[in-house]
Amino acid sequence: MNMSLPEKTSKNETLLLVDDEPGIRRVLGITLSDDGYTVLTAESGEEALALFKEHRPGIVLTDIKMPGMDGIGLLKRIKRIDPDTEVIMISGHGELDLAIKSIQNDAVDFVTKPIHDEVLAIALKRARDKIEMRRTLSAYTENLEQLVAEKSARLVELERRVAVDQTLEGLSAAFRELAGGVGGDVSFFNDMPCYVTVHNTAFDVVAANQMFKERIGGIEGKKSWDIYDAEENSRPCPVEKTVASSTGQKSRHTVRLKDGGSIPVMVHTAPIYNQNGRVELVLEISADITEINHLQKKLQATRQRFRQLFDEVPCYISVQDRSLRITAANKRFKADFGDDSGAFCYEIYKHRSDACPQCPVARTFQDGRSHSHETVVRTKTGEEYHMLVLTSPIRDENGLVAQVMEMSTNITEVRRLQDHLTSLGLLIGSASHGIKGLLTGLDGGMYLVDSGIAGDNQTQVREGWETVRLMVERIRNMMVDILFYAKEKDLKWQRVDIASFAEETAAAVAPEMTADSIELVRDFGPDLSEVRLDVGIVRAALMNVFENARYACRSDIAPKTHRIVFKVFQDPDKVVFSVEDNGTGMDEKTLSRLFKTVLSSKGRKGTGLGLFISSKIIEQNGGRLTAVSTLREGSTFTIEIPKTPAIQMASRQSIVNDA
């Protein structure tokens, strides 16, 4: 036999051929190998199954009637192992029931013996198409999953930032509270990490704090000197000395612990006088020296951690005085806005020479409260960031606002995500609109098939089937459009010679225009130079605009010569492509909805992107897609691309990306 299959798709595909007749295995095997398949052969269902498990071929071609496990049995087993395997059945003449049974069990096709080349070629093509389609879809799905993962990671990062903001707020509140509590509260005693005791002038211990009781013991019958190690020459003890001299004492001693151990302490005493000015009680505070070392270390660590937090939080922190002069700033602030300490906030943030009208720091100085404010600032390298600014007062010992801490979080990315979500929402809206149209079309196709069968009208059945096929094609196009849009696209800016880009684009659409008797006029400016742009995106959008213009001309019933003028020109800031047609034109309502919905399910051939998607993508690249139109006169679509992409790219970056 002599089959010829398109080489590019059959290469590298492994195929398992199962037949109990050696002749068929040999002849068919050679042909399939010639066509580029890697062919495995088996003479029985059992052997085939073992080979299948080992090699996992994508396509299995099996005879139905075999001794032992027959083809149908093999088909079922294979589908249970890997439902994605495409199985083609070979049946004898007149075994239609077996063929039907195969298809019911999910075989991709069947061929009858004797095997005709073309029939087998079609079956194999169908199998390859299914495999190819599944691979493409799975690639899309994986891309989508990855996209979702990336998006979620970014959201988690944003949430983390919000949490840090809140922590900072909590910290500054705690500091304020602590400062207020230092002077007064006596319950403080019990919480103090020292031994605190009160003695009378008969040298009885009359009161002790919790820590004393826990570590040294009860106070009943305890004399002031009993606290200390007996071997130590501790008489007169600090309390005795205090009573004798009426002044506070400071000395080092060793205390005996309940558990028999002893620890060195630093002892401070203070006499407490009665109304007559005589010493009545003595307050003794002993601090564990080892504990002090520990406390000092802890304090230092805390300070360091706080410094680190100050420097490393993913926000910009600065401290400002009343004149809005920056007196301190964290590392990140200095890195992005310069460490020009002593400069004014408005100079550094906003590059202006006087205070901003809505300054939240000034408001905090006025009312002593925290304020928040959203604004756009510019870094020292000229990038613009959307910032959420929070302020918090720093008070002096008198409770007056001495300085204000300003914390700014870069929310550029949040804003961008919000925009993206909004347009995704629009996309879903228009997709569901499009799907309504497609369902109507499918209903139509099915009706034509049904009524064609009922009336025995083959032409109508074919027409109906063609309609169903067309709708499936449109669904596929719509899927591709949606995926194209949902996918995060890397910008591929490259230097492009505008004149040749324009000529190539015109050449690509010219044949279709000629076929529809539409005159294509090129009107290219004289001084087109090289410009940086993303060729793929601009071309996709232009093709779509041309497709619309062609459709507008084709469906115009006015008796006139239809013409599409393709203009390309440059001005100092941008490149402008415009496509002007004299077709049907649009009324205002249609024009106003043009870029909002229309994932068109209708007349459009569906070769490219919808106008909605085109305009969004051009926008994301810093450009604009606009349209003007007059009903019955024609429309003009214009794409403007700025010449300095750096400006747009800057706004897409964010603190997350450079962190």
Place this chain on the structure above:
Amino acid sequence: MPKTILIIDDDPVVVKYLTALFEDNGYNTVTAGTGLEGEQVLKTTTPDLITLDLEMPEEWGSNFYRRISREDRLKKIPVIVISGMAGRHAIKKAVAYLPKPFDADKLLGVVKKTIG
């Protein structure tokens, strides 16, 4: 004498569907892909009923309706709106509004009730 229905929809698939559906049920049909084409058809034919899509590429179905309702010969023709757009706000005088994808039996029911 069979009744005639004018079908206006820019999607050829829908036009084909409605044509088959109506003709199988004993009606005559004429078709148009835009409101303007519809007006051309109306110059030579006075149908008993019109089915009208709202969202069409160059012009909304409601504009077509506004123009024909100014003509005495045409303004009495009942209109059924079949559209993917939500709501029937566009043409208040329509005898029915069927959102796409529509139910064929329901459409035939409305047609039968309106023109027999």
